[in-house]
Amino acid sequence: MKRDRWCGELRREDAGREVVLNGWVQRRRDHGGVIFIDLRDVSGLAQVVCNPEVSAEAHAAAEGVRGEYVLFCRGKVRLRPEEAVNPKLPTGEVEVLAEEVGVISRSLTPPFEIQEESGVDETLRLRYRYLDIRRPDLRDALILRSRVTGEVRNFLSSRGFLEIETPMLTKSTPEGARDFVVPSRLQPGKFYALPQSPQLFKQLLMVAGLDRYYQIARCFRDEDLRADRQPEFTQIDLEMSFVEPEDVISLMDEMFAHLFRLFLEVELRVPFPRLTWREAMERYGTDRPDLRYGMEIVDFSSALAGSGFKVFRSALEAGGRVRGFKVDGLVSPPRRELDGMVEEARRLGASGLVWMVREGDGLKSPVAKFLTGEEGEALIDASDLREGEVLLLAAGGEEISPVLSGMRDHCVRRFGPPRNEKFAFVWVTDFPLFDWDEEEKRYKSNHHPFTAPSGDCLDFLEERPLEVTSQSYDMVLNGVELGGGSIRIHDPALQERVFAVLGLSREEAEDKFGFLLEALRYGPPPHGGIAYGLDRMVMLMAGRESIRDVIAFPKTQSGGDPLTGAPDAVYPEQLRELRLRPI
RNA sequence: GGAGCCGUGGUGUAGCCAGGUUAACACGCCGGCCUGUCAAGCCGGAGAUCGCGGGUUCAAAUCCCGUCGGUUCCGCCA
Numbered sequence: 001m002k003r004d005r006w007c008g009e010l011r012r013e014d015a016g017r018e019v020v021l022n023g024w025v026q027r028r029r030d031h032g033g034v035i036f037i038d039l040r041d042v043s044g045l046a047q048v049v050c051n052p053e054v055s056a057e058a059h060a061a062a063e064g065v066r067g068e069y070v071l072f073c074r075g076k077v078r079l080r081p082e083e084a085v086n087p088k089l090p091t092g093e094v095e096v097l098a099e100e101v102g103v104i105s106r107s108l109t110p111p112f113e114i115q116e117e118s119g120v121d122e123t124l125r126l127r128y129r130y131l132d133i134r135r136p137d138l139r140d141a142l143i144l145r146s147r148v149t150g151e152v153r154n155f156l157s158s159r160g161f162l163e164i165e166t167p168m169l170t171k172s173t174p175e176g177a178r179d180f181v182v183p184s185r186l187q188p189g190k191f192y193a194l195p196q197s198p199q200l201f202k203q204l205l206m207v208a209g210l211d212r213y214y215q216i217a218r219c220f221r222d223e224d225l226r227a228d229r230q231p232e233f234t235q236i237d238l239e240m241s242f243v244e245p246e247d248v249i250s251l252m253d254e255m256f257a258h259l260f261r262l263f264l265e266v267e268l269r270v271p272f273p274r275l276t277w278r279e280a281m282e283r284y285g286t287d288r289p290d291l292r293y294g295m296e297i298v299d300f301s302s303a304l305a306g307s308g309f310k311v312f313r314s315a316l317e318a319g320g321r322v323r324g325f326k327v328d329g330l331v332s333p334p335r336r337e338l339d340g341m342v343e344e345a346r347r348l349g350a351s352g353l354v355w356m357v358r359e360g361d362g363l364k365s366p367v368a369k370f371l372t373g374e375e376g377e378a379l380i381d382a383s384d385l386r387e388g389e390v391l392l393l394a395a396g397g398e399e400i401s402p403v404l405s406g407m408r409d410h411c412v413r414r415f416g417p418p419r420n421e422k423f424a425f426v427w428v429t430d431f432p433l434f435d436w437d438e439e440e441k442r443y444k445s446n447h448h449p450f451t452a453p454s455g456d457c458l459d460f461l462e463e464r465p466l467e468v469t470s471q472s473y474d475m476v477l478n479g480v481e482l483g484g485g486s487i488r489i490h491d492p493a494l495q496e497r498v499f500a501v502l503g504l505s506r507e508e509a510e511d512k513f514g515f516l517l518e519a520l521r522y523g524p525p526p527h528g529g530i531a532y533g534l535d536r537m538v539m540l541m542a543g544r545e546s547i548r549d550v551i552a553f554p555k556t557q558s559g560g561d562p563l564t565g566a567p568d569a570v571y572p573e574q575l576r577e578l579r580l581r582p583i
Numbered sequence: 584g585g586a587g588c589c590g591u592g593g594u595g596u597a598g599c600c601a602g603g604u605u606a607a608c609a610c611g612c613c614g615g616c617c618u619g620u621c622a623a624g625c626c627g628g629a630g631a632u633c634g635c636g637g638g639u640u641c642a643a644a645u646c647c648c649g650u651c652g653g654u655u656c657c658g659c660c661a
Contacts, residue, residue, distance in 0.1 A: 033618030047621065067611090084619055092621085109612060112594050115622090119595060123653055176661035196661080223660040347586090349657085435661095448661040557654065 001072040001102060008044020012093045014077040019096060021046060022104065024134065025069045026114070028062070035062040037101075039073060042139065047086070047095040048073050058098040068107035068114065068131075074100040122548075127562040129553055141550045145538045148259060149216055152236055155255050161212040161238060166201035168194060168218070173512050174504070175449055177221035180231070188579035194220035197531055199448060200516055202239040203488055206527040207519045214238040216534065225557045227546040228480065228536055232555075236483070236537075239529030245471055245487060248530055249274075249427060252475060252483075256425065264541060272425040272475070280428050281398075285405030287431070290479030291424035293417055295325045295408050297401075300393060303378035309370035311352065315395035323404060324354075324393035325383075329417030332357065332388035341392065341407065348406040354393040358385045409479075423540075426476050430454065433470040434501065442503040447472050449498055450516075451486040452528070458494070465501050471528070482537055485530025492520040 003022040010019070026038040026045055035050040050062035058075075065071065075098040086092035111127075112120040114134045125132040132138055153163065172179045172193035179193035195201075197219050205213045217237045225231065240248060253270040260266045273291070280289050283296050301321040307313050312322050330337075338355045345353035356365040356379065363376045371379075383391050392407055394400040411417065433453050434443040443465050445451065453461060457468040472486035489495045495517060499509040509517065535547035548554040555561055575581065 027621075027623095029620050029623055031618055031620065031623075032616065034620080035618095036620055036623085038621070045621095049619085051618075053618085081619070084621085086621055089621080109593070113611060117595095121590085121594085121653075124594085174661095177659085199661090221660060224658085226660085227655070229660065347657090445661050451661090556652085558652085560652095562653095 001074060001100070003041075003072070006043035007039050007041045007046035008091060010046050010077055010091045010094050010096070012079060015079045015094060017077050018074070019077055020072060020074045021048070021096065022072050023070070024107075025065055025067055025071060027067070028065055030063070035059060037062060037065065037071070037073075037098075039071060040134070042143075044091065045089055046091045047080075047089075048075065048098050048101070049095050050098045050101060054097055055099045055101075058101040061101040061103065062098070065101070065103065066107065066109070068110055068134075070104040070107070072100075072102050072104055073098055123556065123562050126554070126556065129563050133552065138549065141538065141542045141544065142552060144263065144542055145534075145550050148263060148538055148541065149534065151259060151262060152214075152216070152255070155258060156212075156214045156238060159212070159251065161214040162210055163215060164205055164210065164213050165215065166195070166198040166217065170195050170201075171512075173200070174508070175445060175502070177223050180220045180222050183578040183580055185578055196221050197235060198237050199450065199531075200513075202237060202529060203450065203516065203524075203527065204519055206239055206241050207522060207524045209241075209525075211241045211525075212239070213529075217531075225555065225559065227548075228533075228539070230535065230547060230551065230554055231559055233547070234534040236532040236534050237529070238531070239527060241525040241527045243487070243526070243528050245429065245473055245528065248485060248528055249473055252530060256475075260423065260541075266423060268423065268425065272427055274427040274429055276430040277428055277432065277469070278430070280426075281401050285401035285403070285408065286479075287428055287474065288476045288479055288481045289405075289426065289428075290409075290412070291426050291476075292419045292421060292478055293328065293408070293412055294420070295328050295411060295417065297323050297325045297404050297408075298383060299323050300379060300382055303382055304375060307370065307375060308372065309367045311354075311367075312395050318397075320395060320397045320400075322393055322395045323400060324391060325404065325408065326385055327390040327392060327411050327415065327417075329415040330390050330411070333390060338390070341410070344410050345394070345403055345407055348403045350394055350400065350403040351396075352394070353403070353407070354395075356385075356391045356393065358387055358389055358391075360387070363391075424478055428474045428476055429472065430469045431472045431474070432466060433457070433468040433498075434465045436466060443501050445498075445502060446470070447484065447486055449502060449504075449513075450488045450495070452489045453494075453498070461497055462501060473530070475530075475532070477537075477540055480536055480540060481533075482540075483530050483532030485528065487526070487528035490520060490524040490526050492517050495520060 001020055003020050005019040005021060007021050007023050021039055023039040023041040026040040029036040033052065037048040037050065038045050039048050050059045052059040073096060075096040077094050078097055080093060080095050110131050111124060114131060116136055118125065118135060169182060169192040172181065172191065177196050182192040182194065184190045184192060198215060198217050202213050215237045217235045218232055219235050220232050222231060250271065253272055257268045257270050260268050277287055280287050285297055299321055300323065301316055304312050304322050305316060315322065341355060342353045354365060354367055356363040358380060379391065385391050394403055431446050433446060433451060435446050437444045447470060452471045454469045454471055461468055470486060474484040475482045489498065496509065535550055538550040539547045542550055544550060553561065553563065560567065
């Protein structure tokens with residue numbers, strides 16, 4: 001018998017109406033006489049009452065029902081007696097008085113309980129993912145994901161963007177992540193690569209004159225997994241012609257304000273704040289600062305010039321600095337807490353960490369005896385340190401930035417400092433165009449090789465590559481990199497110069513990216529864009545801590561799928577067809 | 584490649600550090616009673632050789648070594 005209403009949408013206005021529901025048995029409460037069944041479908045729960053005085057048949061059918069059976073249920077909606085109203089349920093004011101109940105399909109006892117709080121081993125949940133998804137929190141996350149994706153499509157298409165699909169079977173390119181590789185049967189010995197992103201294709205679409213492109217694009221990277229990294233993930237990928245960074249950034253400000261208003265009822269202040277990469281590293285020690293919290297890093301070098309503490313003095317003499325921050329949310333901690341912080345800093349790779357606690361007009365610290373009174377006062381002034389508050393200091397070159405950033409995270413986790421806002425967006429711009437790769441002894445693109453250098457850096461591109469900044473921008477939310485993009489190079493000559501700095505020979509560049517260089521010779525428009533990690537975006541919007549919680553069928557940390565058993569061996573015949581042999 | 588944590592009935596945990604009868608508790612499951620529950624209640628029952636392998640010991644869930652799986656982080660992820 002086919003439903004005519006959803007379980008979760010019954011309200012008091014429906015009282016008196018006859019309805020048919022289809023759904024799963026969340027719970028059965030058998031009182032001997034009357035039996036209550038909580039029936040669940042994708043919309044929510046409804047209580048069905050099976051009273052033998054109303055329908056002996058329905059009651060008899062309900063006696064044989066068990067958890068997760070699929071039922072149809074015909075009956076009249078009625079208001080519950082006042083004392084039986086359940087304020088915890090949206091449908092709690094009404095119930096369906098069953099006149100007919102039938103089993104559509106039966107279920108084995110599930111391997112774990114289908115309920116809000118899971119706490120169940122994740123492998124088991126993944127093995128029975130179709131049961132796991134019946135739980136409201138996972139179901140709701142997938143519903144949110146679908147709505148967000150749909151609204152992104154609406155938003156972009158209303159702004160003139162065209163949704164274009166790009167190939168999944170494409171060409172392996174150097175630079176970047178390890179490719180997933182697919183053997184070609186028709187061309188034995190050759191391979192496709194799955195796309196790490198549609199980067200090159202979207203640039204070609206700009207050369208093709210489509211002006212604005214977007215795609216909800218699956219991407220693949222064969223690297224190790226994390227809570228926020230899966231081997232296949234989804235990007236909101238877009239590209240625009242005739243634009244500058246400002247155009248992309250302001251459009252995205254608008255899109256996120258719209259999405260957060262619509263789905264979370266949160267009014268975001270736009271435009272989002274901006275930091276250059278240099279500022280972000282200086283003030284937060286990382287290129288993806290979590291601006292929900294204070295604890296800005298301050299340079300104390302001038303207060304400590306000529307310090308009697310050898311570690312500080314020698315760092316300063318070597319051209320380094322002494323930087324640190326005041327810990328929020330922590331006053332007069334016990335000694336072991338302070339020692340714990342030093343240990344944490346070592347774990348983060350620091351050679352040391354100095355703590356100072358203000359006591360009266362002075363400082364308590366393992367290095368207090370090396371400090372003069374003036375130095376102590378200068379530190380207190382510069383950090384605005386009050387009674388009992390803690391100052392953390394590290395000395396050295398740029399390598400202390402990640403340590404200080406890590407200590408900032410540690411303090412957030414451990415001391416729960418006051419939070420400014422729930423969602424703190426920030427743009428980080430002007431990244432270095434290149435990094436030096438010590439292992440390979442060569443320059444590497446910080447973003448990707450098609451990122452345009454800033455106009456004022458073109459003169460020293462080859463001479464001082466590490467000083468070249470790029471027309472790039474990352475969107476960061478609560479310390480998570482949500483997306484990144486740039487203005488691209490549209491001048492083939494400049495593109496070749498960048499390849500040269502990267503150490504790609506003319507032949508290699510021609511072999512790997514020749515098609516792009518060629519396209520750039522046929523009237524490319526200036527263009528740029530951005531790509532977002534949709535999984536991370538929805539994760540943060542849903543308040544989850546792993547993107548696995550917003551992906552229907554995610555992989556474990558070793559890249560496996562406990563449900564299907566992938567990856568798995570293939571038949572020798574399949575390998576023979578592909579002309580492949582295991583080594 | 585490296586470091587940490589976890590693995591005990593179907594599920595979640597306790598027991599492990601100080602080795603010693605029938606491995607405890609809650610939920611779930613099965614049966615009985617029960618007409619207003621919604622985490623229903625009450626009574627009864629079944630169900631685990633403690634991830635796997637080896638070692639130490641009179642004796643191992645417990646100690647040691649190895650291994651597998653999961654997870655978090657570092658490396659890696661343009």
